[in-house]
Amino acid sequence: xxxxxxxxxxxxxxxxxxxxxxxxxxLTLEEGEFITVIGTNGAGKSTLLNAIxxxxxxxxxEIWIGDTNVTKLPEYKRAKYIGRVFQDPLLGSxxxxxxxxxxxxxxxxxxxxxxxxxxxxxxxxxxxGLLKEFDLGLEDRLSAKVGLLSGxxxxxxxxxxxxxxxxxxxxxxxxxxxxxxxxxAKVLETTKKVVEKNNLTTFMVTHNMKDAIAYGNRLIMxxxxxxxxxxxxxxxxxxxxEKLLNRFEKASGEEFTNDAAILG
Amino acid sequence: xxxxxxxxxxxGGVAQGLIWxxxxxxxxxxxxxxxxxDLTVDxxxxxxxxxxxxxxxxxxxxxxxxxxxFIAGLVCGLCTGLIHTKLKIPAILSGILVQxxxxxxxxxxxxxxxxxxxxxxxxxxxxxxxNIPKAIIIGLIFAAVLIVVMYWFFGTEIGCxxxxxxxxxxxxxxxxxxxDNTKLIGFMLGNGLVALSGALMAHYxxxxxxxMGRGAIVIGLAAIIxxxxxxxxxxxxxxxxxxxxxxxxxxxVVYYLIMVLILWLKVDSQDLKLATAIIVMLALxxxxxxxxxxxx
Ligand SMILES: Nc1ncnc2c1ncn2[C@@H]1O[C@H](COP(=O)(O)OP(=O)(O)OP(=O)(O)O)[C@@H](O)[C@H]1O
Ligand SMILES: [Mg+2]
Numbered sequence: 001x002x003x004x005x006x007x008x009x010x011x012x013x014x015x016x017x018x019x020x021x022x023x024x025x026x027l028t029l030e031e032g033e034f035i036t037v038i039g040t041n042g043a044g045k046s047t048l049l050n051a052i053x054x055x056x057x058x059x060x061x062e063i064w065i066g067d068t069n070v071t072k073l074p075e076y077k078r079a080k081y082i083g084r085v086f087q088d089p090l091l092g093s094x095x096x097x098x099x100x101x102x103x104x105x106x107x108x109x110x111x112x113x114x115x116x117x118x119x120x121x122x123x124x125x126x127x128x129g130l131l132k133e134f135d136l137g138l139e140d141r142l143s144a145k146v147g148l149l150s151g152x153x154x155x156x157x158x159x160x161x162x163x164x165x166x167x168x169x170x171x172x173x174x175x176x177x178x179x180x181x182x183x184x185a186k187v188l189e190t191t192k193k194v195v196e197k198n199n200l201t202t203f204m205v206t207h208n209m210k211d212a213i214a215y216g217n218r219l220i221m222x223x224x225x226x227x228x229x230x231x232x233x234x235x236x237x238x239x240x241x242e243k244l245l246n247r248f249e250k251a252s253g254e255e256f257t258n259d260a261a262i263l264g
Numbered sequence: 265x266x267x268x269x270x271x272x273x274x275x276g277g278v279a280q281g282l283i284w285x286x287x288x289x290x291x292x293x294x295x296x297x298x299x300x301x302d303l304t305v306d307x308x309x310x311x312x313x314x315x316x317x318x319x320x321x322x323x324x325x326x327x328x329x330x331x332x333x334f335i336a337g338l339v340c341g342l343c344t345g346l347i348h349t350k351l352k353i354p355a356i357l358s359g360i361l362v363q364x365x366x367x368x369x370x371x372x373x374x375x376x377x378x379x380x381x382x383x384x385x386x387x388x389x390x391x392x393x394x395n396i397p398k399a400i401i402i403g404l405i406f407a408a409v410l411i412v413v414m415y416w417f418f419g420t421e422i423g424c425x426x427x428x429x430x431x432x433x434x435x436x437x438x439x440x441x442x443x444d445n446t447k448l449i450g451f452m453l454g455n456g457l458v459a460l461s462g463a464l465m466a467h468y469x470x471x472x473x474x475x476m477g478r479g480a481i482v483i484g485l486a487a488i489i490x491x492x493x494x495x496x497x498x499x500x501x502x503x504x505x506x507x508x509x510x511x512x513x514x515x516x517v518v519y520y521l522i523m524v525l526i527l528w529l530k531v532d533s534q535d536l537k538l539a540t541a542i543i544v545m546l547a548l549x550x551x552x553x554x555x556x557x558x559x560x
Binding site for chain 2: 053074075076077079080082084086090091092093094095096097101104105106108109110111113114115116117118119161162
């Protein structure tokens with residue numbers, strides 16, 4: 001479903017701030033795979049996710065989604081295949097627009113937008129049902145401005161927007177990091193439900209080792225712009241935080257330096 | 265300084281205020297919907313006036329004159345939009361560049377004359393200050409039609425995409441919106457409306473002048489903010505998009521009536537612009553100092 005072939009990304013090339021953020025990274029995701037991504041600060045997790053989303057062009061390598069080579073497609077064109085939830089709850093939705101308008105915008109992702117009405121009566125009914133399923137207490141507030149919602153509600157809404165049209169890949173970049181622990185747990189559970197219900201191919205960056213182990217069916221660890229661990233199947237199911245730290249130290253020859261990940 | 269002379273000036277003030285209010289609807293599209301400060305308007309207002317007067321003097325019918333002025337405005341907005349999105353120059357600078365360049369263009373349109381008149385006795389004009397009631401009615405008709413069309417447009421798929429772009433670029437891109445295109449459309453429509461109002465103003469005053477748009481952006485902002493202050497005072501809980509647009513036009517009228525009042529008070533007219541600038545500055549600043557308020 002997703003194929004990353006030898007992708008390299010260098011920031012500030014040729015300056016003293018040169019940073020090889022992705023160093024010849026290759027990764028293949030099968031349909032329905034739910035991969036969790038963990039690593040030290042600055043390891044390149046977000047950079048890999050942004051490379052898939054098309055935030056900027058990569059320096060070399062190719063990215064395929066299904067049968068489409070998206071390497072040269074701008075972000076807005078790739079959006080057709082990608083659902084995305086950002087770390088910052090403010091980034092995923094339009095604050096001055098209504099809940100239903102945000103959902104209607106997401107519903108039309110990848111489609112031509114013309115002079116047809118922006119949201120139809122049937123859609124309203126559909127959104128009511130979907131929001132009810134999500135259990136956020138928002139189904140009766142379809143015409144409330146999104147700016148009035150809490151961070152957790154906004155992240156859950158963004159998740160619904162990202163999946164309202166089944167994406168080929170769901171990209172989640174520490175999407176619960178800005179939430180309080182209780183809300184974070186709820187949004188993660190919702191994420192799991194949505195992913196399972198729609199059998200979504202998912203790429204989830206997290207700073208929390210426990211979550212990385214508990215969720216998904218494959219785990220990769222990044223360090224210095226490379227994927228240094230790739231754990232799947234039975235091994236993933238039997239993983240613990242200690243084992244993971246151990247494997248990391250062996251693979252990278254350094255200690256894991258992401259306090260949040262160990263403590264969280 | 266008799267009250268009678270003030271009352272005498274009010275109808276004309278309302279007519280001109282309506283035209284500025286229509287222009288403010290154009291500024292609203294860039295300033296409030298796209299959330300960009302577009303300074304093109306000082307130029308595109310005069311472009312609209314120039315196109316309208318020159319075509320009127322050529323004897324073209326009104327149904328050609330006004331659409332042409334609108335289209336000229338679309339082109340002005342297209343220039344700013346392209347400079348901003350393709351050459352990656354900040355919108356405010358792109359607008360300044362286009363506005364600056366438009367001065368020459370406007371002179372070309374007017375065959376190098378700084379101003380061109382279209383005497384209502386000789387030419388077919390839509391409205392004129394000789395018939396103020398008619399001018400007010402035409403202003404109101406334009407306002408009603410434009411408000412309905414804007415309400416409809418910003419509820420369409422593409423209209424919603426433009427609003428999303430102004431709200432949140434990251435979200436818009438993630439939802440597959442080509443924000444270069446939506447910005448272009450926004451700049452074009454905004455300046456189209458501004459040029460259309462320039463055409464109305466030129467007919468109303470029976471001439472167009474290459475500098476007739478000077479300060480138009482400030483007047484537009486004043487109208488928008490006065491309208492918002494009024495609507496917040498009346499509808500504490502916020503109001504529909506229809507009403508918000510109506511209040512923008514009303515803001516233009518109120519702004520101009522304040523100017524009429526200031527002039528009537530025999531304030532030196534050379535101080536008018538300074539007074540406007542200070543009023544707009546205060547109005548822009550107030551929300552930033554309100555508790556929990558956000559900067560615009
Ligand atoms: N737009 C950018 N410009 C310059 N350098 C960047 C940019 N984005 C990322 N980097 C650099 O690339 C490296 C990888 O960053 P990245 O954001 O991918 O790390 P991460 O693994 O997501 O870390 P974190 O856990 O802190 O989120 C870092 O050194 C970072 O400073
Ligand atoms: Mg990151």
